[in-house]
Amino acid sequence: MSVAMSASDITRALTRISHEILERNNGSHSLTLLGIPTRGAHLALRIAGIIEGIEGAAVPVGTLDITLHRDDLRTRPPRPLMPTKIPRAGIESRSVVLVDDVLFSGRTIRAALDALGEIGRPKDVQLAVLVDRGHRELPIRADFVGKNLPTSRSQEVKVHLSEIDSLDEVLIEEGGTQ
Amino acid sequence: MNKNIFHLKGGSLASGEKRDVVISEGIIKEIGVSITSPEGALVLDVSDSIILSGLVDLHTHLREPGKEDSETVRSGSRAAAKGGFTAISAMANTSPVADTAGVVEQVFRLGKDAGYCDVFPIGAITQGLHGRELSEMGAMADSAARVRIFSDDGNCVSDPMVMRRALEYVKSFDGLIAQHAQDPTLTLDAQMNEGVVSSVLGLKGWPAVAEEAIIARDILLADHVKSRLHICHVTTAGGVEIIRWAKSRGMNVTAEVTPHHLLLTDELARSYDPIFKVNPPLRTEKDIMALREALCDGTIDIVATDHAPHPAESKECEWQEAAFGMLGLETALSIVQKTMVDSGLMNWVDVQNRLSIQPAAIARYQSQGLEVRVGNRANLTVINPGKSWKVDRDLVASRSRNTPFHSMDLPGVVTETFFNGRATLLRGELVQEMSS
Amino acid sequence: MKHLLSISDLSKSDALGLLDTATELARVSDGPMKKLPTLRGRTIVNLFAEDSTRTRISFEAAAKRLSADVINFSAKGSSVSKGESLKDTAQTLQAMGADAVIIRHGASGAPHRLAQSQWMTGSVINAGDGTHEHPSQALLDAFTIRKHLSHGENDLAGLHVAIVGDILHSRVARSNVLLLNLLGAQVTLVAPPTLLPVGVEHWDANISFEFDDVVGNVDAVMMLRVQQERMQELYFPNAREYSRYFGLNRDRLKKMKSHSIVMHPGPMNRGLEITADVADSARSVIVEQVSNGVSVRMAILYVLLAGAPIEMGSLL
Incomplete structure (x- = not known):
């Protein structure tokens, strides 16, 4: 087990991502952040906080649970549903930034795009992730990446966030069976 | 080797005395210690076993005529032999109903032809079991079948006037009225014992009082007209109390309990498996304890099986669509051993009394239920009480499979049954052909 | 599961x-x-x-x-x-x-x-x-109660629910008694004695024959449908008498606590177990149950x- 990102690494990465989002979208006026539960939702809140600090105005932030759209439901026991909270302004004609902790196969993001499609038609959809560990199974890429982390398939990437795990860190564990 | 000479070696009588028994010419030829085997005798080592007077059942449903897919007189007789019975009493609720001399003689003759045990037909009390007009009980009594027990079993003779007349009428030929005690209006569409379990399962309740009210009424009626009354399958603690009261007053009433009511409770209905659906219904633990005590102290005179075969489709369905009834002949003695002997309530003399001597006396079956004595007809049952067996519904001799005891381990293996001196069951195997 | x-x-x-x-x-x-x-x-x-x-x-x-x-x-x-x-x-x-x-x-x-x-x-x-x-009915009833009386989350501890009517023949009542207890609520069954099963005393519920004694003390009143044919089966004398003692009408509605709700699994017999004005009142969550x-x-x-x-x- 090794530490891939420390608490300060995570804070720096999120700050950088926040700046990149603002730069790419010419400010925050058309932005909507949607975090993918569980940890993506907390990351989205943090990014929203940083952006508000920079811009001086609140950015709409919500959560998007993708469980009902997963293509691997039948491989595991039923999972509890997480909250989906779409900001009042909705997503119509907004620039939606999906936020997740780890980008791996890309299947979660595919499900998120499907879920978004049911809700409305955003102007565009971007993707921010704390860690990109490679091994994509679908043609999906992230627009904003905290850290590119080369891994083998047998390794496991664990993101801990202080909101639920009592501290911030990203770990790589060996031999986790997929 | 003469196939009808047997030397039962080293067994115990019901009393526990170790005795050899020799059977020949249809009778018990010799009883003694270390007898020399007669020439040509088949010697059977029964040193771990008990030799009882052949079992007599006063309550058997054979389904012939009418429903031969569930049971015939022959298949039921074979089940009886396997369970240690040498006499059974065929209930009248066949199709057509046994309410004429013709039907009872047919059943009687089928029993003779099968040859595994005495089959004594029971005659219907009322025509078609409808509870209105009396059937030709005199003609049935006079017939070749010599019917002495009359019952509408399956139905209760609920009209008190009809019941009174029936009780009076059978006095002239020493008949016995066997009542299925179930008030019909209190049990309309009833499915199981009314109590905690029925309330939870949402199955319509069958109150104990529906049975007890009829028992009380009929005891008073029988006493009033000085006739003989027999109460079929008593199931409730309250019914036991009423019968105990009647007997203490010297009233002429006898009663039976089934093996399944000595063991199984209504808790089993929680599975909704209709294999446990039976009439009268399985009751509670408290009732079971009262029934065992009553059988022990003689308040209940006998055990009767209420053997009720049904085809698979009558049980492979919803509970309320299913037929009432369970098989009993092949498991009866084991259940009695388990509930009454192994529990210390009764000894084997009591068992012989309750399953052979008393039932034969109540029914006036002269050649049955006789003590194991030299010169008596050789109707005998040999049981090894130290061995146990697993009930398998696919291995029953009955034509149906509806035993509630499937896959249960039971004590007591019946190894031999002798009917009129001939083995019907030998070393645990049915003798394949008995008709002579 | x-x-x-x-x-x-x-x-x-x-x-x-x-x-x-x-x-x-x-x-x-x-x-x-x-x-x-x-x-x-x-x-x-x-x-x-x-x-x-x-x-x-x-x-x-x-x-x-x-x-x-x-x-x-x-x-x-x-x-x-x-x-x-x-x-x-x-x-x-x-x-x-x-x-x-x-x-x-x-x-x-x-x-x-x-x-x-x-x-x-x-x-x-x-x-x-x-x-x-009728487990799915009980779950939707609990869902409705939780939404109105427990902020839509957690269990139903501290709540008291009356189930009124033909308990004997009601699958809704059986499932609800089990589920409400599981979720920590208290249950009182209100019915004429003829419409309570023998054995009900072993259920986790209080029993009352007096609707008027109960209606003011509960957070939810769940009315059960009464089949017309029960009258022929002698469970009660007639509809008028049933309504008088076990129906939910305006007078009883007035006795209810200010936050309490009226429920019915449907279909309703308006005028028998519940009057039309009560069924359509602001307290009624009957449509929402659906x-x-x-x-x-x-x-x-x-x-x-x-x-x-x-x-x-x-x-x-």
Whole structure:
């Protein structure tokens, strides 16, 4: 087990991502952040906080649970549903930034795009992730990446966030069976 | 080797005395210690076993005529032999109903032809079991079948006037009225014992009082007209109390309990498996304890099986669509051993009394239920009480499979049954052909 | 969890999990996302051996919102009403590849028979069996109570619910007594003694014959439908007397606590167990029970069918 990102690494990465989002979208006026539960939702809140600090105005932030759209439901026991909270302004004609902790196969993001499609038609959809560990199974890429982390398939990437795990860190564990 | 000479070696009588028994010419030829085997005798080592007077059942449903897919007189007789019975009493609720001399003689003759045990037909009390007009009980009594027990079993003779007349009428030929005690209006569409379990399962309740009210009424009626009354399958603690009261007053009433009511409770209905659906219904633990005590102290005179075969489709369905009834002949003695002997309530003399001597006396079956004595007809049952067996519904001799005891381990293996001196069951195997 | 036969099969966390799932699904359904791909490719059979349009439609809507294929197998004109055995029906459904059977049946325990027999391998969901249980109704009732009286979360501890009417023949009452207790609520059954089962004293519920003594002390009043034919069966003398003692009318409504709600599983006999003005009053959540029914039934289907199939070795 090794530490891939420390608490300060995570804070720096999120700050950088926040700046990149603002730069790419010419400010925050058309932005909507949607975090993918569980940890993506907390990351989205943090990014929203940083952006508000920079811009001086609140950015709409919500959560998007993708469980009902997963293509691997039948491989595991039923999972509890997480909250989906779409900001009042909705997503119509907004620039939606999906936020997740780890980008791996890309299947979660595919499900998120499907879920978004049911809700409305955003102007565009971007993707921010704390860690990109490679091994994509679908043609999906992230627009904003905290850290590119080369891994083998047998390794496991664990993101801990202080909101639920009592501290911030990203770990790589060996031999986790997929 | 003469196939009808047997030397039962080293067994115990019901009393526990170790005795050899020799059977020949249809009778018990010799009883003694270390007898020399007669020439040509088949010697059977029964040193771990008990030799009882052949079992007599006063309550058997054979389904012939009418429903031969569930049971015939022959298949039921074979089940009886396997369970240690040498006499059974065929209930009248066949199709057509046994309410004429013709039907009872047919059943009687089928029993003779099968040859595994005495089959004594029971005659219907009322025509078609409808509870209105009396059937030709005199003609049935006079017939070749010599019917002495009359019952509408399956139905209760609920009209008190009809019941009174029936009780009076059978006095002239020493008949016995066997009542299925179930008030019909209190049990309309009833499915199981009314109590905690029925309330939870949402199955319509069958109150104990529906049975007890009829028992009380009929005891008073029988006493009033000085006739003989027999109460079929008593199931409730309250019914036991009423019968105990009647007997203490010297009233002429006898009663039976089934093996399944000595063991199984209504808790089993929680599975909704209709294999446990039976009439009268399985009751509670408290009732079971009262029934065992009553059988022990003689308040209940006998055990009767209420053997009720049904085809698979009558049980492979919803509970309320299913037929009432369970098989009993092949498991009866084991259940009695388990509930009454192994529990210390009764000894084997009591068992012989309750399953052979008393039932034969109540029914006036002269050649049955006789003590194991030299010169008596050789109707005998040999049981090894130290061995146990697993009930398998696919291995029953009955034509149906509806035993509630499937896959249960039971004590007591019946190894031999002798009917009129001939083995019907030998070393645990049915003798394949008995008709002579 | 493979089947939903009785509330007694559920643990408290199972029940809360179902309610939480229903809460999320209600949120999704309230939004623009009307249809979800979750159960795409799964076949669900509505086996209704007894007429019940509202329950059938509710389950059908739930299944379709989750993109399951729904086959309706109703009583009228089907083999079920022509005396085909449950076994043959089940084997037919098995051959058709049903992943789940939602069964409404007049015989208590029919869903248990389906689930415990070797006749079919799919999930069995009890949509009301005889006078036994109606678990999905109890779950939607609990969902509705929780939404109004417990901020839509956690259990129902501290709440007191009266169930009024024909307890004896009510599958809704049996499931509700079990579930409300499981979730920590207190239950009082109000009925004439003829309409309470023998053995009810062993249930986890208070018993009262006096509606007026109870109506002011509870947080929810659940009225049960009274079948007209019960009068012929001597359970009570006539409709007028029943309404006088056990009906919910304006006078009794006035005695209720200010926050308390009026419920009814439907269909109602207006004028018998509930007056029209009470049924349509602001306290009444009867219409809402119906819409909550879809979310709760979606949750049941999700929990039973969305995950990995339960291992089965018996049939094949």
